[in-house]
Amino acid sequence: MEHVWGTAAIWMALALVASLFSIRLGISVALVEIAVGVFGGNVLHLEVSEWINALAGIGAVVLTFLAGAEIDPESLRRHLKPSLAIGIAGFVFPFLGAAAFARFVAGWAPDSAWIAGIALSTTSVAVVYAVMVETGLNQTELGKLILAACFINDLGTVLALGLIFAGFDRWLLAFIAVTALVLWPLPRLTRWVIQTWGGRVSEPEVKFLLLALFALGWLATRAGSEAVLPAYLIGLVVAGVFHESRALTLRLRTIAFGALTPFYFIKAGLFVSIPAIISGAALIGAFLLVKMVAKLVGVWPLTRAFAMERRSGTYTTLLMSTGLTFGTISALFGLTNGLIDQSQYTVLVTAVIGSAVVPTLIAQTWFLPETAPAGAREPGQASVSTLPAMESSSLSEGED
Amino acid sequence: MLFRKILVGFDGSKGSWEALRRALALAAPFSAEVWALSVIEIPHWTAAVAEVDEQRALLEERYRQLHDEARQVAAQKGISFHTLVKVGHSAQTLVSTARAGEFDLLVIGHSGHSGVWGTFLGTTADKVVRHAPCTVMVVRW
Numbered sequence: 001m002e003h004v005w006g007t008a009a010i011w012m013a014l015a016l017v018a019s020l021f022s023i024r025l026g027i028s029v030a031l032v033e034i035a036v037g038v039f040g041g042n043v044l045h046l047e048v049s050e051w052i053n054a055l056a057g058i059g060a061v062v063l064t065f066l067a068g069a070e071i072d073p074e075s076l077r078r079h080l081k082p083s084l085a086i087g088i089a090g091f092v093f094p095f096l097g098a099a100a101f102a103r104f105v106a107g108w109a110p111d112s113a114w115i116a117g118i119a120l121s122t123t124s125v126a127v128v129y130a131v132m133v134e135t136g137l138n139q140t141e142l143g144k145l146i147l148a149a150c151f152i153n154d155l156g157t158v159l160a161l162g163l164i165f166a167g168f169d170r171w172l173l174a175f176i177a178v179t180a181l182v183l184w185p186l187p188r189l190t191r192w193v194i195q196t197w198g199g200r201v202s203e204p205e206v207k208f209l210l211l212a213l214f215a216l217g218w219l220a221t222r223a224g225s226e227a228v229l230p231a232y233l234i235g236l237v238v239a240g241v242f243h244e245s246r247a248l249t250l251r252l253r254t255i256a257f258g259a260l261t262p263f264y265f266i267k268a269g270l271f272v273s274i275p276a277i278i279s280g281a282a283l284i285g286a287f288l289l290v291k292m293v294a295k296l297v298g299v300w301p302l303t304r305a306f307a308m309e310r311r312s313g314t315y316t317t318l319l320m321s322t323g324l325t326f327g328t329i330s331a332l333f334g335l336t337n338g339l340i341d342q343s344q345y346t347v348l349v350t351a352v353i354g355s356a357v358v359p360t361l362i363a364q365t366w367f368l369p370e371t372a373p374a375g376a377r378e379p380g381q382a383s384v385s386t387l388p389a390m391e392s393s394s395l396s397e398g399e400d
Numbered sequence: 401m402l403f404r405k406i407l408v409g410f411d412g413s414k415g416s417w418e419a420l421r422r423a424l425a426l427a428a429p430f431s432a433e434v435w436a437l438s439v440i441e442i443p444h445w446t447a448a449v450a451e452v453d454e455q456r457a458l459l460e461e462r463y464r465q466l467h468d469e470a471r472q473v474a475a476q477k478g479i480s481f482h483t484l485v486k487v488g489h490s491a492q493t494l495v496s497t498a499r500a501g502e503f504d505l506l507v508i509g510h511s512g513h514s515g516v517w518g519t520f521l522g523t524t525a526d527k528v529v530r531h532a533p534c535t536v537m538v539v540r541w
């Protein structure tokens with residue numbers, strides 16, 4: 001037991017350092033935790049115990065659930081056709097492209113190639129959202145369409161991760177049947193639990209949701225699938241309830257980011273090998289390029305088909321080329337289940353992190369749409385020259 | 401030199417308060433108007449939408465309180481005072497706002513960062529001085 005406390009203290013110290021650095025640098029705590037994990041694995045030679053695996057696994061599940069719950073159902077309904085088309089293309093093209101590249105160019109085994117395809121098929125809703133908040137695009141219809149398409153894209157990724165490696169037997173049938181039976185009444189049940197017992201110290205509504213996540217997670221794993229699959233689906237169906245209950249969202253978020261996801265992201269960094277980054281630098285670059293080119297081939301023509309002007313289409317395509325959370329989850333799933341080795345894991349996670357950074361920088365620097373609100377552009381590109389135009393982009397304004 | 405519109409970078413730090421006081425002092429003899437701009441820097445490459453929203457909500461509330469305090473100080477001096485809150489990169493937003501609003505003076509406080517942070521990241525003041533379209537005053541405190 002003494003050993004457990006010591007290990008927990010070291011991991012929490014790393015998580016605290018990551019939080020402070022992320023606040024100071026203005027970079028996501030997840031990325032800094034991965035970097036801290038890389039340091040912990042390569043320099044401190046930290047190891048992962050059974051209980052850390054458990055906490056990290058729960059962290060990934062809760063994070064995935066929260067990601068699903070962030071969808072705006074109304075936006076999705078309003079932009080259903082273009083977001084479905086763009087989201088599906090955004091998943092299929094890089095999934096097949098990266099898998100084919102891994103199999104036929106890099107010479108990876110079939111299962112490893114599928115993991116590469118899944119890990120690089122994602123789009124990071126959170127990365128895209130952060131970029132769009134800075135430019136004000138999140139308030140426009142274009143921004144809402146892009147976000148809805150990102151959710152569809154990630155649904156494809158989660159479905160692929162959950163089904164490709166599943167054993168097609170009676171457990172999988174049971175998992176599908178039970179999931180359908182649970183998801184259908186879950187929004188109403190969740191709302192009822194909140195209304196009846198919500199807001200108490202014993203947190204029945206949090207426990208109710210965790211029960212659903214853990215039970216379906218168990219069934220998914222038993223069927224040879226992945227616990228993040230039902231987690232994302234549960235998040236999607238209760239998104240409407242979460243939009244109504246901000247307090248519940250905040251409490252779950254506190255649990256996740258305070259005590260669970262640090263274990264997940266630090267663990268994800270722990271297995272990244274610095275020597276493998278150096279020796280695999282060219283392959284990392286190639287995977288990143290394959291992902292971006294595949295997104296370009298799949299998404300860009302559709303943006304034009306849905307009457308987006310050229311610049312907006314390129315911007316949308318670049319934002320859909322981002323990735324982070326589901327990419328690392330997929331790669332870690334592959335490593336944990338022996339589908340890829342540590343070198344391949346390192347290549348994939350580094351390419352995934354690259355995809356969080358590179359496309360957003362290109363999009364922001366050269367392809368910010370003309371439809372972006374005034375004041376959002378670079379100073380050199382600013383089309384506004386008067387005070388009223390400037391004020392329109394401010395969040396708030398007051399005067400004496 | 402006559403200043404009619406003064407923009408102040410205001411984040412509630414000691415340096416920014418000093419910058420505001422200097423700006424108000426400069427504005428008084430010219431009956432200039434003073435605008436305090438607070439920039440919300442949101443985290444990049446996030447893993448959850450919540451990271452962005454929380455940071456934004458946190459700073460919006462903080463800036464609302466700071467602007468109330470600043471407004472009282474300006475009112476005591478009888479200066480025409482306005483406040484702005486924008487999301488973006490601090491230096492870039494200060495520069496683009498100064499340009500868009502045709503300000504003729506931009507006042508910022510020196511951050512006081514030195515050593516590692518200053519060397520690696522540079523300071524907001526460095527960047528603003530390099531790119532601003534108007535006169536810049538960097539207030540040391």
